[in-house]
Amino acid sequence: DAGITQSPRYKITETGRQVTLMCHQTWSHSYMFWYRQDLGHGLRLIYYSAAADITDKGEVPDGYVVSRSKTENFPLTLESATRSQTSVYFCASSEFGTGDFHEQYFGPGTRLTVT
Amino acid sequence: KNQVEQSPQSLIILEGKNCTLQCNYTVSPFSNLRWYKQDTGRGPVSLTIMTFSENTKSNGRYTATLDADTKQSSLHITASQLSDSASYICVVSARTQIYGNNRLAFGKGNQVVVIP
Numbered sequence: 001d002a003g004i005t006q007s008p009r010y011k012i013t014e015t016g017r018q019v020t021l022m023c024h025q026t027w028s029h030s031y032m033f034w035y036r037q038d039l040g041h042g043l044r045l046i047y048y049s050a051a052a053d054i055t056d057k058g059e060v061p062d063g064y065v066v067s068r069s070k071t072e073n074f075p076l077t078l079e080s081a082t083r084s085q086t087s088v089y090f091c092a093s094s095e096f097g098t099g100d101f102h103e104q105y106f107g108p109g110t111r112l113t114v115t
Numbered sequence: 116k117n118q119v120e121q122s123p124q125s126l127i128i129l130e131g132k133n134c135t136l137q138c139n140y141t142v143s144p145f146s147n148l149r150w151y152k153q154d155t156g157r158g159p160v161s162l163t164i165m166t167f168s169e170n171t172k173s174n175g176r177y178t179a180t181l182d183a184d185t186k187q188s189s190l191h192i193t194a195s196q197l198s199d200s201a202s203y204i205c206v207v208s209a210r211t212q213i214y215g216n217n218r219l220a221f222g223k224g225n226q227v228v229v230i231p
């Protein structure tokens with residue numbers, strides 16, 4: 001039972017480079033989410049997707065691009081990485097979104113460092 | 116200003132002792148409140164979800180309470196174990212007009228360290 005996985009788990013990149021973080025879930029959940037977690041902040045929503053080919057911005061979308069061509073995959077791309085994007089990124093999925101009693105399941109996270 | 120405030124920011128407790136974590140929120144309109152446990156280097160895992168009509172909910176040694184009138188919640192850990200060392204995150208869900216798309220407001224977490 002793989003659940004929800006993220007790759008890579010750790011990544012170091014240079015300023016200005018493009019980086020893609022992968023997220024894969026095996027439950028066929030409709031909703032998928034990308035968050036970032038920084039010291040001094042709670043988790044912040046970057047983008048979410050309600051279904052394949054349906055995505056929408058969250059709280060902090062600037063500098064990020066997402067796509068969802070298949071239900072099970074939700075990659076997050078940093079088009080030109082900046083030091084402020086150094087963070088731990090979490091992918092999550094949910095069968096019916098974030099409404100009442102709808103559980104959200106998180107992946108193990110990707111620690112990204114931009115030098 | 117963060118809409119979800121947690122206290123204390125961190126605490127150290129002896130194994131076997133109890134502790135209580137606090138969460139105050141200003142999120143509205145309120146839909147539900149969740150507590151997550153996040154072990155170091157891992158993603159958050161859900162402990163409880165409560166709506167406004169629920170005052171208390173338990174999950175093993177974890178008991179969450181909710182007072183929707185005062186907009187406060189607490190998470191009580193009974194007979195703590197070393198494995199309880201983690202960050203505990205309070206998340207408040209605000210109802211929106213888009214089905215399945217409640218806005219989630221995350222607290223910064225209570226860092227708990229249990230020592231032998």
